[in-house]
Amino acid sequence: METLMAYAIGVLFGCAVYMMLRRSIVKLVIGLIILSNAANLLIFAVSGMTRGAPPLIPEGMQLPEGAIADPLPQALVLTAIVIAFGVLAFSVVLIHRAFEVVETDDLDQMKDTDT
Amino acid sequence: MLYAVLSGFLLAALVPLVHRSAGQFTGWLLALLPAALTVYFASFVPLISGGEVLGQQWTWFPGMDIHLGFTLDGLSLLFALLISFIGTFVLIYAGGYLKGHPDLGRFYIVMLSFMASMLGLVLSDNLVALFVFWELTSITSYLLIGFNHESEKARKCALQGLFVSVIGGFFLLVGIMLLGIYGGSFSIVELLNSSEDWFSAAPLTLLILCILGGTFTKSAQFPFHFWLPNAMAAPTPVSAYLHSATMVKAGVYLMARLNPMFGEEMLWTVMLTLFGGVTMFVGAWLAYTHTDAKKVLAYSTVMALGTLTMLIGIGTEYAMIAFAAFLLGHSLYKGALFMVAGSIDHEAGTKDLTKLGGMRSLMPWTAGAALLAALSLAGVPPLFGFIGKELMLEAVLSAGPLQGLVVALAVVSAMMTAAIAAVVALKPFYGPRVETPKQPHEAPLAMLAGPVVLAAVSLLFGLLPGVPETLLVTAAVTAVAGMPLDFYLSLWHGFNLPLLLSVVGLTGGAILYRYWDRTREPLERLMTRLDRFAPETGYFRALDGIIWLCDWQTRILQNGKMGNYMIVLVMTTVVIVGYTLAAQHGIQFTLDWQDINFYELAIVALLMVTAVYATTTRSRLGAVATMGVLGFMVALIFILFSAPDLGITQVLVETLTVILLVLVLFRLPGFARYSTLFEILRDGFVAVSFGALMTVLILATLDARMFEPISSYFVEAAYPEALGRNIVNVILVDFRSLDTLGELFVLGIAALGVYSMLKLRAEKLND
Numbered sequence: 001m002e003t004l005m006a007y008a009i010g011v012l013f014g015c016a017v018y019m020m021l022r023r024s025i026v027k028l029v030i031g032l033i034i035l036s037n038a039a040n041l042l043i044f045a046v047s048g049m050t051r052g053a054p055p056l057i058p059e060g061m062q063l064p065e066g067a068i069a070d071p072l073p074q075a076l077v078l079t080a081i082v083i084a085f086g087v088l089a090f091s092v093v094l095i096h097r098a099f100e101v102v103e104t105d106d107l108d109q110m111k112d113t114d115t
Numbered sequence: 116m117l118y119a120v121l122s123g124f125l126l127a128a129l130v131p132l133v134h135r136s137a138g139q140f141t142g143w144l145l146a147l148l149p150a151a152l153t154v155y156f157a158s159f160v161p162l163i164s165g166g167e168v169l170g171q172q173w174t175w176f177p178g179m180d181i182h183l184g185f186t187l188d189g190l191s192l193l194f195a196l197l198i199s200f201i202g203t204f205v206l207i208y209a210g211g212y213l214k215g216h217p218d219l220g221r222f223y224i225v226m227l228s229f230m231a232s233m234l235g236l237v238l239s240d241n242l243v244a245l246f247v248f249w250e251l252t253s254i255t256s257y258l259l260i261g262f263n264h265e266s267e268k269a270r271k272c273a274l275q276g277l278f279v280s281v282i283g284g285f286f287l288l289v290g291i292m293l294l295g296i297y298g299g300s301f302s303i304v305e306l307l308n309s310s311e312d313w314f315s316a317a318p319l320t321l322l323i324l325c326i327l328g329g330t331f332t333k334s335a336q337f338p339f340h341f342w343l344p345n346a347m348a349a350p351t352p353v354s355a356y357l358h359s360a361t362m363v364k365a366g367v368y369l370m371a372r373l374n375p376m377f378g379e380e381m382l383w384t385v386m387l388t389l390f391g392g393v394t395m396f397v398g399a400w401l402a403y404t405h406t407d408a409k410k411v412l413a414y415s416t417v418m419a420l421g422t423l424t425m426l427i428g429i430g431t432e433y434a435m436i437a438f439a440a441f442l443l444g445h446s447l448y449k450g451a452l453f454m455v456a457g458s459i460d461h462e463a464g465t466k467d468l469t470k471l472g473g474m475r476s477l478m479p480w481t482a483g484a485a486l487l488a489a490l491s492l493a494g495v496p497p498l499f500g501f502i503g504k505e506l507m508l509e510a511v512l513s514a515g516p517l518q519g520l521v522v523a524l525a526v527v528s529a530m531m532t533a534a535i536a537a538v539v540a541l542k543p544f545y546g547p548r549v550e551t552p553k554q555p556h557e558a559p560l561a562m563l564a565g566p567v568v569l570a571a572v573s574l575l576f577g578l579l580p581g582v583p584e585t586l587l588v589t590a591a592v593t594a595v596a597g598m599p600l601d602f603y604l605s606l607w608h609g610f611n612l613p614l615l616l617s618v619v620g621l622t623g624g625a626i627l628y629r630y631w632d633r634t635r636e637p638l639e640r641l642m643t644r645l646d647r648f649a650p651e652t653g654y655f656r657a658l659d660g661i662i663w664l665c666d667w668q669t670r671i672l673q674n675g676k677m678g679n680y681m682i683v684l685v686m687t688t689v690v691i692v693g694y695t696l697a698a699q700h701g702i703q704f705t706l707d708w709q710d711i712n713f714y715e716l717a718i719v720a721l722l723m724v725t726a727v728y729a730t731t732t733r734s735r736l737g738a739v740a741t742m743g744v745l746g747f748m749v750a751l752i753f754i755l756f757s758a759p760d761l762g763i764t765q766v767l768v769e770t771l772t773v774i775l776l777v778l779v780l781f782r783l784p785g786f787a788r789y790s791t792l793f794e795i796l797r798d799g800f801v802a803v804s805f806g807a808l809m810t811v812l813i814l815a816t817l818d819a820r821m822f823e824p825i826s827s828y829f830v831e832a833a834y835p836e837a838l839g840r841n842i843v844n845v846i847l848v849d850f851r852s853l854d855t856l857g858e859l860f861v862l863g864i865a866a867l868g869v870y871s872m873l874k875l876r877a878e879k880l881n882d
């Protein structure tokens with residue numbers, strides 16, 4: 001499964017970079033979303049994917065039964081999802097404000113410091 | 116000794132307190148430290164002059180052979196004494212000279228830090244520590260030269276001094292590293308004591324050139340001499356201290372220190388003799404052509420530095436003795452003369468020697484000190500400077516292959532030096548009284564103490580040459596020569612060639628002095644014509660070149676186009692990582708069909724399709740909707756592969772994301788088509804290469820699992836220690852709770868930012 005994911009993640013990264021290279025600022029945001037999903041999947045996939053064995057400890061036990069999925073990358077990805085959302089919310093609002101002020105959605109025109 | 120060095124830095128930190136309570140007596144009070152250090156170092160004189168070498172070592176970076184090691188031998192003792200002794204009077208003098216200056220406190224701070232760095236430099240045994248102190252003196256001297264930071268000239272001159280000495284410092288660092296790598300140690304004592312077997316294996320030419328690059332720039336040797344006179348933008352106490360007695364001698368110190376090691380090398384001796392000799396001549400010549408008292412003294416310092424370098428280069432027994440005597444003599448009279456020049460400037464309001472005259476009766480003590488110091492500079496008996504000069508002439512007469520050249524240079528320089536000594540000491544004080552911008556008075560006590568004491572010591576040492584000889588010079592000579600030498604200093608050497616040359620020098624000087632007034636105008640014209648060839652012109656050209664280069668590369672590389680930055684970053688990563696991967700591992704595209712369920716394949720296929728669709732669609736709604744689909748596919752993958760918490764979070768976040776996008780993005784214009792076909796193809800290529808790189812990288816990492824996962828601890832401890840059954844949750848809120856707290860802060864700040872951008876609006880300017 002990890003090998004398949006490698007191709008999917010590659011596609012996601014490619015799309016993300018392509019979108020971030022566009023001059024339209026909305027496309028930049030979409031690129032950002034794809035990029036964070038790609039990064040999360042990357043961590044998740046390379047740390048090994050396990051089917052149907054969540055890292056939970058059953059009632060009345062001290063340790064989980066049998067092999068379980070690695071909990072540490074999951075914790076990392078969880079944090080990353082939330083942070084990515086924070087960044088996204090901030091950048092979306094920032095773009096909105098920037099558009100109001102400079103009245104263009106073209107990144108190349110935004111580079112002029114005079115508004 | 117560590118505490119002796121550190122005490123200066125410590126006191127510098129306390130200066131604000133002292134200055135606030137002691138007011139105008141701060142200078143006297145702070146001078147107690149260098150005075151105490153003088154006594155402290157003087158207490159070692161009997162030991163050191165007896166031939167002992169003291170060492171102390173504090174471990175600093177033990178793994179890298181870098182220690183705070185200090186060595187006290189004849190050479191470092193001589194320097195340490197000069198630094199603290201002259202430092203005492205300079206601090207007192209500064210209190211008078213800069214009386215009432217609003218930044219006087221800051222001046223003391225930098226001055227004391229400089230003094231401490233300088234002590235560290237001459238006492239350090241470890242070359243790396245020495246380099247640290249070396250750079251510290253560059254930085255503190257930058258701050259001191261630019262002390263009048265409101266004057267553009269001062270800032271420029273300070274920057275020039277900094278550039279030249281820092282570029283030199285860079286070369287020195289390379290030299291030190293080579294020395295450490297090939298010589299096997301950073302300790303000077305160990306290097307000097309080791310056999311020189313490693314010379315044959317080392318790139319010796321490069322090594323010596325690098326070290327000389329550092330010392331020549333620091334000690335203002337030709338062609339780097341131009342920064343020193345410009346450094347005269349500093350207040351006079353700084354000039355008196357840094358640019359005559361201490362900092363510029365750091366380079367000379369290092370050459371003298373390493374001389375026992377390289378003294379046999381042809382390159383070393385020739386470079387030092389030649390550049391030293393030329394510097395001596397150029398310095399004397401430029402001193403003779405200038406009329407600003409401080410510039411004249413600055414160029415005569417260049418002359419002295421050249422002489423010292425040349426003497427190290429000549430390397431004979433006489434040269435070593437001359438080196439130590441000349442060094443001592445120069446520090447004493449030059450410190451005094453600079454302070455006198457400062458007093459003249461302070462009292463009369465000008466330091467242009469053509470606009471001064473007849474102030475002897477108004478400032479008798481200053482005049483007296485100036486006369487004594489100038490006699491020593493000119494090398495007239497019975498001042499100590501005479502002994503130094505006599506020995507120097509003796510040394511150049513035995514200079515080996517370059518003898519003819521250096522004797523000629525030395526004699527001509529001696530003539531011009533005698534002339535400028537007369538100019539500096541006689542012009543302002545004798546002859547008819549010339550109107551000055553200010554009515555001069557005798558300098559206050561604080562400004563008299565330095566010149567008078569230093570000049571008196573010059574006289575005393577001249578009359579009793581046995582005193583400095585037994586106390587200081589013998590041990591210093593031993594350190595420079597690398598072996599004990601038998602000699603004695605005296606005023607009278609009998610009728611011999613050096614005495615004859617000395618007489619020639621003084622007579623020539625008298626003649627040059629007589630025509631000093633008349634030669635001003637033609638000399639000025641000549642100098643303007645020569646300006647084009649001055650090394651300083653090269654410095655300015657280089658600066659212009661650097662600015663042009665920065666301008667060019669900013670225009671090309673930092674043009675403000677986000678797309679260009681991205682392409683550069685991404686393609687650099689692709690090329691470097693891709694190359695390494697291909698070279699070290701090989702690029703393989705594998706796919707393991709065995710391991711894939713049908714529904715998983717469907718999910719992943721949908722994921723890829725949505726991503727590609729999002730990049731190609733023209734409809735904003737379509738793009739936003741596919742973002743939602745993409746996010747939920749990712750959530751499904753999380754859930755299918757044993758990460759329920761991730762799945763839940765992803766679903767929540769994805770829902771919020773879509774809502775946010777719909778709310779905000781629809782207030783923006785629709786997708787416009789900005790790109791040309793070329794740009795689309797170019798960006799497509801970049802994107803595909805990056806995606807392919809990531810795929811290959813992941814495939815490569817999958818079979819390269821080198822270590823066991825570290826999570827077994829968390830699994831085992833989750834319930835027994837943290838009482839949680841959901842291990843991911845336990846990790847987040849318990850084991851790594853500080854990370855989670857940080858995450859909360861990030862979210863909080865993002866929320867604050869969003870809120871303020873939505874609520875706070877800047878007033879429109881035109882309303």
